[in-house]
Structures are given as C-alpha cells and as structure tokens.
Amino acid sequence: MKTNIQECNFNSLGEELSALDTDNLLIVVDSRVWQIYSKELEENQPNDKKIYLYKSLEGESTKNISEFEKGLEFFLEKGIHRDSYLVAIGGGATSDFAGYLASSLLRGLRWSVVPTTLLSMVDASIGGKTGINSKHGKNLVGAFHLPENVWILEEFLDSLPKEELDSGLGEILKYAFLDKKIYELMDSKASLSQIINACADKKDKVVQGDFKEKGNRISLNLGHTFGHAFEKIYDLPHGVAVFWGMALIFKLYDGEKYLENLRTFEANLNANFGAPPWLNKTFPVEKIMEYIKKDKKKKSIEEVDLVLVEEIGKFKTIKVKFSDIQNKLEQNIDELKSFNF
Amino acid sequence: MKTNIQECNFNSLGEELSALDTDNLLIVVDSRVWQIYSKELEENQPNDKKIYLYKSLEGESTKNISEFEKGLEFFLEKGIHRDSYLVAIGGGATSDFAGYLASSLLRGLRWSVVPTTLLSMVDASIGGKTGINSKHGKNLVGAFHLPENVWILEEFLDSLPKEELDSGLGEILKYAFLDKKIYELMDSKASLSQIINACADKKDKVVQGDFKEKGNRISLNLGHTFGHAFEKIYDLPHGVAVFWGMALIFKLYDGEKYLENLRTFEANLNANFGAPPWLNKTFPVEKIMEYIKKDKKKKSIEEVDLVLVEEIGKFKTIKVKFSDIQNKLEQNIDELKSFNF
Numbered sequence: 001m002k003t004n005i006q007e008c009n010f011n012s013l014g015e016e017l018s019a020l021d022t023d024n025l026l027i028v029v030d031s032r033v034w035q036i037y038s039k040e041l042e043e044n045q046p047n048d049k050k051i052y053l054y055k056s057l058e059g060e061s062t063k064n065i066s067e068f069e070k071g072l073e074f075f076l077e078k079g080i081h082r083d084s085y086l087v088a089i090g091g092g093a094t095s096d097f098a099g100y101l102a103s104s105l106l107r108g109l110r111w112s113v114v115p116t117t118l119l120s121m122v123d124a125s126i127g128g129k130t131g132i133n134s135k136h137g138k139n140l141v142g143a144f145h146l147p148e149n150v151w152i153l154e155e156f157l158d159s160l161p162k163e164e165l166d167s168g169l170g171e172i173l174k175y176a177f178l179d180k181k182i183y184e185l186m187d188s189k190a191s192l193s194q195i196i197n198a199c200a201d202k203k204d205k206v207v208q209g210d211f212k213e214k215g216n217r218i219s220l221n222l223g224h225t226f227g228h229a230f231e232k233i234y235d236l237p238h239g240v241a242v243f244w245g246m247a248l249i250f251k252l253y254d255g256e257k258y259l260e261n262l263r264t265f266e267a268n269l270n271a272n273f274g275a276p277p278w279l280n281k282t283f284p285v286e287k288i289m290e291y292i293k294k295d296k297k298k299k300s301i302e303e304v305d306l307v308l309v310e311e312i313g314k315f316k317t318i319k320v321k322f323s324d325i326q327n328k329l330e331q332n333i334d335e336l337k338s339f340n341f
Numbered sequence: 342m343k344t345n346i347q348e349c350n351f352n353s354l355g356e357e358l359s360a361l362d363t364d365n366l367l368i369v370v371d372s373r374v375w376q377i378y379s380k381e382l383e384e385n386q387p388n389d390k391k392i393y394l395y396k397s398l399e400g401e402s403t404k405n406i407s408e409f410e411k412g413l414e415f416f417l418e419k420g421i422h423r424d425s426y427l428v429a430i431g432g433g434a435t436s437d438f439a440g441y442l443a444s445s446l447l448r449g450l451r452w453s454v455v456p457t458t459l460l461s462m463v464d465a466s467i468g469g470k471t472g473i474n475s476k477h478g479k480n481l482v483g484a485f486h487l488p489e490n491v492w493i494l495e496e497f498l499d500s501l502p503k504e505e506l507d508s509g510l511g512e513i514l515k516y517a518f519l520d521k522k523i524y525e526l527m528d529s530k531a532s533l534s535q536i537i538n539a540c541a542d543k544k545d546k547v548v549q550g551d552f553k554e555k556g557n558r559i560s561l562n563l564g565h566t567f568g569h570a571f572e573k574i575y576d577l578p579h580g581v582a583v584f585w586g587m588a589l590i591f592k593l594y595d596g597e598k599y600l601e602n603l604r605t606f607e608a609n610l611n612a613n614f615g616a617p618p619w620l621n622k623t624f625p626v627e628k629i630m631e632y633i634k635k636d637k638k639k640k641s642i643e644e645v646d647l648v649l650v651e652e653i654g655k656f657k658t659i660k661v662k663f664s665d666i667q668n669k670l671e672q673n674i675d676e677l678k679s680f681n682f
Binding site: 023024050065068069072073076077079081082083103104105106107108129130131134135136137139140141142143144212293294297298299300301 | 364365391406409410413414417418420422423424444445446447448449470471472475476477478480481482483484485553634635638639640641642
C-alpha cells in the first residue's frame with residue numbers, strides 16, 4: 001500500500017477524479033473551502049459519475065461524533081456501495097473526519113485527499129491517520145486508513161488565513177530536525193513549494209516504513225507531546241503549538257542548541273510566532289500533565305515515549321514516567337515562566 | 342493474522358485473560374450475560390491487571406451510534422493506552438459493537454471474543470467483521486478488525502433462549518451447503534459440539550483466505566441477501582431469517598433439490614422453524630427490494646452478487662440486476678405466497 005502524492009491544478013484534478021474506477025463519488029468538502037472554491041470545483045467535477053456532495057462544518061468543529069453520525073447517515077441514505085469512492089477536500093480536520101467516514105462506511109471505502117491547508121499538505125493528509133475528537137482529548141477515536149492519492153493544489157494557499165499558514169509553517173519546521181535534506185533546504189531559504197514537496201515525501205517515506213506506528217513513525221511526534229497540551233490550554237493552531245512543544249522539549253531534554261535553529265528557520269520561512277504563550281504567566285504544570293497523561297501515544301498507564309533530536313536528521317525516543325515529567329516541570333517552574341529564546 | 346479458536350471453561354478463560362500482554366483489560370459484556378454469569382466471570386478475572394468493565398445494552402439494542410459514543414467515552418475517560426486490550430463477552434451483537442469500539446479506540450486496540458450464543462460461536466465472533474447499525478440498514482457502519490482469540494465456552498448455551506438457539510441452528514445449516522464435511526456431520530446426526538467446532542473452523546478458513554471479502558468470503562453470504570430483508574420485515578432471529586433466505590434462493594434459482602436437505606438437517610439439529618413467515622400472506626416484494634437495494638454487499642448501484650449452491654461444498658455467485666430480482670419475484674408472486682416445503 002502506497003499513497004500517490006501528486007501536484008495538480010483544478011483542471012487536472014477533474015481528470016484524476018474522472019479516471020477513478022467507480023460509478024459514484026462521495027465528496028466531503030469543508031464548508032469554508034466550498035464557499036471560496038465552489039465554482040472551480042463544480043466546473044471541473046466529472047460528469048460521468050453520480051456525485052454526492054457533503055459540506056462538513058468548518059475545520060475542527062466537524063470532528064465530533066454527532067457530525068460523524070450526520071455524515072454517515074447522509075451517505076448511507078443515498079444507497080452507496082462498496083466500490084463507492086470518497087474524496088476529502090479541506091484541511092487536516094476535514095481529511096481526519098472524512099477519512100474516518102471512509103474507513104467506517106460499509107466497513108471501509110477507498111478514498112483520496114485534496115489538502116487545502118499548508119499543514120495538511122505536509123502532514124495530516126498523508127499517512128492514513130484518521131479520526132475525530134473525544135471529550136477526553138484530540139483524535140482519540142479513529143482508524144488507520146490510507147488514502148490512495150493526495151492531490152496537492154498550491155492555489156489553495158492563496159486564500160489561507162495567516163493563522164493557518166503559521167500552523168503549517170510550525171509543522172514544517174519539525175521536519176528540519178528529522179531530515180538533513182529538509183534542514184538544508186530551510187537553511188538555504190529554498191522556495192516554499194520545494195519545501196512542501198520534500199516534507200510530503202519525507203512523511204510518506206516514514207509512514208510506508210511503519211504504517212501502524214509501532215516504530216519510526218513515532219519520530220513525527222517530535223514536539224507533539226507538549227504541543228497537544230499547549231494546543232488545548234492556549235487554543236493555538238496545531239503547528240504553532242508544536243513549535244512551542246519542540247521548544248520545551250529542547251529546553252528540558254538537552255536540546256538547547258536547537259532553539260536557535262527554531263528561530264532562524266522561523267525567520268527563513270517568513271513566520272513570526274512571537275513570544276511563548278506561557279511567558280510571564282503561570283506555567284500550567286497541572287494542566288499540561290492532565291493532557292499528557294491522556295496522550296494516545298502512551299503505551300502504559302505510567303509512562304510515555306518522548307521524541308528527542310539526537311543530531312540533525314536523527315531522532316531518538318526515551319521512555320519517561322509521568323511523575324518524572326511532572327517533577328522536571330515543577331523543579332524548573334521559575335525558569336520556565338520566563339523561558340524565551 | 343490468524344484468530345486462535347479454542348474451547349475453554351470459566352477457569353481456563355481466567356488463565357487466558359491473565360496471560361494477555363497488557364496492564365489493563367477493557368471488558369465489554371452484554372448486560373443479560375452479566376446478570377446470569379457475573380459470579381463465574383468475577384471469580385475468574387485476573388487480579389494482576391486493571392479491569393474496566395462496561396455493560397452494554399442487551400443484544401442488538403447496543404448497536405447504534407449513541408451507544409457507541411457512550412462506550413468510547415467510558416473507556417477514554419479511564420486514560421487507556423495503545424496496549425490496552427479489549428475483551429467482548431456476549432452474542433454477535435455484543436462482539437460487533439465491542440469490536441468496532443476496539444477498532445476505533447485510539448485507532449485500534451487488540452481484542453478477543455468470548456461468544457455466548459450459538460450464532461456467535463459459529464459465525465459473528467469469527468472473522469473480524471465489526472460494526473453497528475444505521476437508520477438505513479444493519480451493519481452499515483464498522484470496520485474489519487480481527488480478534489486475536491475466540492474462546493468458546495459451551496456452558497453459555499445452557500441459558501440460551503430457544504429463539505437464540507434457533508438463530509444459531511439456522512446459520513449452522515448454511516455451512517452444510519458450503520462444506521461437504523459439515524454436510525456429512527449433519528447427515529449423520531453428529532453432536533452439536535462437533536458441529537460447532539467444524540463450523541467455526543470453516544468460517545476461520547474462509548476468512549483467512551479473504552479477509553476483506555474481495556473473493557470467497559462472499560460464500561458465507563448464502564441466504565443473507567433475502568435473509569437480511571426477512572429479518573427486518575418479519576422481525577426474525579438472524580439465523581432463522583437466513584434459513585428462509587436460503588429457502589427462497591433455492592426456490593428461485595434452481596436449487597429446489599436442496600429444500601429437502603434444509604428440512605432434514607433442521608430436524609437432525611432438533612430445530613423446528615415451522616412454516617415460512619410469508620405463507621398465505623401478502624408476499625412483500627416492495628419491502629424486500631427496498632432492503633436488498635441497500636445491501637452493503639452490492640458493488641454497483643444497479644446489481645448485487647447472489648450466492649448460489651453449485652453442488653454440496655461448492656458455491657457460485659451470479660451478478661443480478663435489482664430489476665431482474667424484482668421481476669422474478671413479481672412473476673412468481675402467486676406461487677410464492679403459498680410456497681412451503
């Protein structure tokens with residue numbers, strides 16, 4: 001199983017959809033994306049297939065079980081079949097949601113993704129992790145269900161809000177530490193287009209080697225253990241939260257030399273994340289621990305694997321007890337409150 | 342991937358649970374089963390693991406999305422992790438429900454089944470088809486998620502209501518046409534215990550050869566295309582509906598010589614399904630077609646694969662247009678109203 005990752009425009013996207021081996025297409029499109037691009041999408045949709053269009057709620061708001069139920073019943077009411085084919089058009093939230101729909105409808109339909117955000121182009125759309133949120137945390141319910149194609153249309157970036165762009169740039173920064181080639185691209189201020197392709201390929205390679213995340217796929221979690229907590233606590237865009245999650249990991253676990261890279265590459269990508277959200281406030285140890293303990297990457301009720309950078313392009317993981325993380329945060333709390341870089 | 346199918350008693354079941362490589366067990370047990378067997382189950386539960394017990398609604402009533410949500414949130418609230426292990430104890434509805442929970446929690450937990458009904462011992466618990474019902478039909482939402490073990494405790498049959506026993510016997514009858522050895526066991530009035538094991542093994546073999554039902558697994562659908570419709574229309578136990586579904590398939594598609602086998606083996610298994618539910622009533626063509634058109638086995642919006650018996654132990658499938666099925670039913674409607682055998 002492998003995902004075909006391909007650059008497209010609206011016209012060639014239409015041709016790809018038309019070439020799919022099915023007599024009906026289930027399209028799940030983010031409402032906001034539909035508002036902006038309905039004309040381009042409608043003009044290029046295949047006319048040799050029955051099309052069922054479902055407009056999902058904007059972004060993350062669609063990722064709950066009641067929206068999931070609505071999506072299921074919408075398509076089931078149409079009398080779809082096992083060779084029906086689903087296409088998700090939207091950001092990572094939309095493809096998470098739509099991919100879980102695809103995995104659950106009739107116990108699994110084939111599907112593909114058209115990512116419309118930077119974050120999704122380099123991360124969420126690739127690798128087949130799908131799902132929705134629970135009351136108890138993000139992405140706790142879902143499936144591994146690999147899309148057949150990821151069709152990248154950079155046109156979508158033109159209408160992307162700054163916050164969304166930042167979110168993608170934060171996640172892109174992560175790849176600089178996991179892949180020497182991407183580090184060099186960022187260091188030499190390569191074009192965003194080049195960097196997007198390199199990141200998408202890197203993610204695809206990692207996933208191919210470890211679909212169910214039993215091994216190296218965990219490397220992609222760099223910055224995410226604390227990042228997911230910051231995302232909830234400070235209501236930050238995902239990639240920005242990952243940026244601060246990396247900063248905290250580097251600070252606490254012998255990676256201080258990488259803090260400078262973070263800021264240099266941030267500037268090279270024309271991003272500006274400003275000061276850390278905790279700066280000169282209460283450092284929220286209890287809340288952080290609450291979220292970390294529910295991290296779905298943990299493999300026991302006592303500890304979690306933290307991803308660290310051994311050297312540029314090389315990661316390592318360490319098993320750490322929750323109580324040890326808590327102690328480390330508490331012992332450094334005064335320094336952390338004023339931690340900037 | 343292979344399921345280990347094994348006969349157990351309450352004591353050895355406890356040992357098997359204890360030997361699982363996990364520090365916590367998620368047990369989903371049918372409320373009715375718990376009412377009858379809580380003592381035996383509690384006495385034998387491992388004391389070296391954390392146990393989270395979820396009592397699901399009785400039988401089929403648990404197979405809807407709001408119960409699914411309850412089950413998800415119940416376990417997620419406990420802070421489970423990826424090496425958590427789920428065990429379903431109940432009939433086919435319970436294992437369908439619990440298996441879909443296992444597949445969706447943290448994108449997939451390992452799981453095993455303790456089937457407590459005859460139907461589940463020979464069918465539902467084996468093969469990894471899991472799911473819940475939609476407004477638009479049975480099992481339209483779910484996942485393929487293979488259990489690691491099926492532990493068969495025949496003790497459970499002692500408390501099984503007659504209707505449930507009949508349901509199992511109806512499904513068991515199906516295997517006589519798919520497997521020569523099982524045909525001979527039934528013909529020679531072998532013990533139910535022998536027949537259960539033979540059916541479970543047969544199902545396991547078919548599934549191993551075709552997990553995602555792209556090929557021979559479809560053979561297990563013998564009697565089910567009409568059976569699912571009868572199940573809904575007449576509110577029949579699943580296996581009994583399959584029995585009438587087989588009868589109709591044999592009647593309409595050159596299998597009349599097998600009608601006698603149906604009745605002989607029914608008697609050999611000490612079952613008695615009485616007269617067909619349609620006898621001397623309106624034969625419900627429209628309703629049957631409504632359900633058949635939503636059959637999730639269909640692969641196009643126009644036709645379905647019907648499973649027929651070529652000779653004992655050998656099946657074949659034919660692609661039939663919905664309109665052809667409807668015509669056949671309508672053309673034979675007077676004969677069908679009085680069809681008994």
